[in-house]
Amino acid sequence: MHPNVDRVTAAATRAGLTIEVRHYPEGARTAADAAAAIGCDVAQIVKSLVFMADEAPILALVSGANLADTDALARELGAHEVRRATGKEAREATSYAIGGVPPFGHPEQLAVVIDRDLTSYDVVWAAAGLPDACFPIAPDDLVRVTGGRVADIGVAG
Numbered sequence: 001m002h003p004n005v006d007r008v009t010a011a012a013t014r015a016g017l018t019i020e021v022r023h024y025p026e027g028a029r030t031a032a033d034a035a036a037a038i039g040c041d042v043a044q045i046v047k048s049l050v051f052m053a054d055e056a057p058i059l060a061l062v063s064g065a066n067l068a069d070t071d072a073l074a075r076e077l078g079a080h081e082v083r084r085a086t087g088k089e090a091r092e093a094t095s096y097a098i099g100g101v102p103p104f105g106h107p108e109q110l111a112v113v114i115d116r117d118l119t120s121y122d123v124v125w126a127a128a129g130l131p132d133a134c135f136p137i138a139p140d141d142l143v144r145v146t147g148g149r150v151a152d153i154g155v156a157g
Helices: 003-014 031-038 070-077 087-094 116-120 139-146
Strands: 046-053 056-063 066-068 082-084 111-115 124-127 133-137 149-151 154-156
Touching (some): 046 066, 046 070, 046 087, 056 066, 056 087, 056 139, 070 111, 111 116, 116 139, 116 149, 124 139
Parallel strands (some): 111 149
Antiparallel strands (some): 046 082, 124 133
């Protein structure tokens, strides 16, 4: 296995969760690509998006059918300003490149906010450290393992 995937599976194991990583050679870099490869609804894809909230990195886990509402994120976090992280900032905060950022397994614990729309599914799919690697996870496990708080941060895309 690739070291990125190993780090994600090890983090899951430390949290008491066993995940089954699946590889999709056709790629799963975008939510639409991932949904097509997996054969699920695009809304079941977890987009792990890094934002800077008052210049501190945070992770927004957003349904693949939605866009992240930065105003809602700011309200939820009590931040004055929330902006999308640059690719460099995202990699520094998570140690993963955009397109493969997992919801957990980062060097430091990030504040995590989870799009409420993800909780309406029995299973959602998240990146496992690479653009072609994903794993299924129950939303309750996603909340537990990330320590995230569920909020209305998604707007229809």
